[in-house]
Amino acid sequence: MRFWIAALSVAALLVSGNAALADKRVAFVVGNGAYKNVAPLPNPAVDARSMAALLRNVGFDVVEGTNLTRDKMTEKLLDFGKRAEGADVALFFYAGHGIAVNGANYLLPIDADLKSEMDVKLGAAINVDLTLEQTMADAKVKLVFLDACRDNPFAAKIRSAKATRSLSVSSGLADMKSGEGMLIAFATGPGQTALDGEAGTNSPFTRALLANIAAPGVEIQQAMTKVRAQVNEETNRNQLPWGHTDLIGSVYLNPVAGAADANAAAPNTPAVASGPTSEVELEFWRSIKDSNKPEELNAYLTNYPNGQFKSLALARIAPLQDGPSTTTRNLTTGIDPATFTQEADQTAEDGLGLDKGQRRDVQRRLTALGFDTRASGKFDDSTRVVITRWQAARGYPRTGYLNTLQLKALQSEVTATRVASADDGDDQPSHHAGRHGGGGGRHYRGGGPGAFFGGMMGGLFRR
DSSP states (O other), rough: HHHHHHHHHHHGGGOOOOEEEEEEEEEEEEEEEOSSSSSOOSSSHHHHHHHHHHHTTOEEEEEESSSSOOHHHHHHHHHHHHHTOOEEEEEEEEEEEEETTTEEEEEEEETTOOOOOHHIIIISSEEEHHHHHHTTTOOOOOEEEEEESSSSHHHHHHHHOSSSSSSOESSOOOOOOOTEEEEEEEEETTTTTOOSTTTSSSOHHHHHHHHHSSSSBBBHHHHHHHHHHHHHHTTTTTTEEEEEEOOOSBBBBSOOOOHHHHHTTTTTOOOEOOOOOOOOHHHHHHHHHOOOOOOHHHHHHHHHHTTTHHHHHHHHHHHHOOOOOOOHHTTTTTTTTGGOOOOOHHHHHHHHTTOOHHHHHHHHHHHHTTTTOOOSOOHHHHHHHHHHHHHHHHHHOOOOOHHHHHHHHHHHHHHOOOOOSSOTTTOOOOOOOHHHHHHHHHOOOOHHHHHHHHHHHHHHHHO
């Protein structure tokens, strides 16, 4: 009831606080899990997609990749290094296998095949210290998050093949020292291994990062204190994140206006000027902030695409662990049960043979359900994020790609006389029911509470 009261109160006024980003922010986000020579990890790709979505929504230019070979990872790093030149904030996030050899840390591409120390040091792995030095040295603030302490099967192989001279190989990562203006955070302590989490969800460390580092008005070091506490509690004290920091001044990834003003005089502190949060938006957020129903959180995002609490809403949606709500599950009544277990990837989606018009249809259907996206006919990064959000809300494997069963499920949710009547241009934002309302001859039937609410509110407020 309180949700609908708050929803109806929006009809009185709509004032959206648009963030005006004043600094240059660049992020490298990669998750490697589909290893070819050892058992795959189920969650790094999910971790990377969730983190990339969160960072984009607080103003980062994100270089993103999942399941990268050595060559592809090098390409992404070169791109990141160029973009990070002169950055106010450079952020490095990696999820996947990592290994420490004689005190040096290495990240592992999916094609790594490590049998000896020589394999590690002569190019099969990515040296962390060298990588950070070459890509982030010019940034004022450097934030490094390494969720790379999984139990590593390569470590045993290298130990068994070691020569007579001393060789230290650890499954986890080794201690690293931060430099001036840098924060380094590990999923767990030196030489220890971290949990990957339940398959198809975020790891405990990434989940805690998503929940805390972009919280409005929270300074990054305060956020990391909360991250450590959350992971420690969630893992029953079996895992405690660890790190070093040599930051100068306060750093906010999502400052509120007051925090930005208070730190305006602090040197080397990235500043973000953001508009005030309206009373209506604040009341709306309070009414759904504790909700476990993705459709309610998506309703907030639809009506406040640049809202003050956007990053928090996305962070709650992306790593939902308890499955979709009962209401959401009812939307999929009659759907083949295999839809909930069959993963989709690029190959499966390519097999659908979707042309440009059919891709637009998918995008419009997602928007009609409250998962707002642009009907461009191109499945770009933003569309992949929206597909992942839809999959998470429905309890499907979250990959950002569609297969035959998921496409049929989506089509069965939105039974419309007409998904859209206008032919949207490739480079123009679409003006459709999900964002601007259900009027103007565009009528949708079904889709559940999220779709109904998005259409109702959009109809009340047109731009």
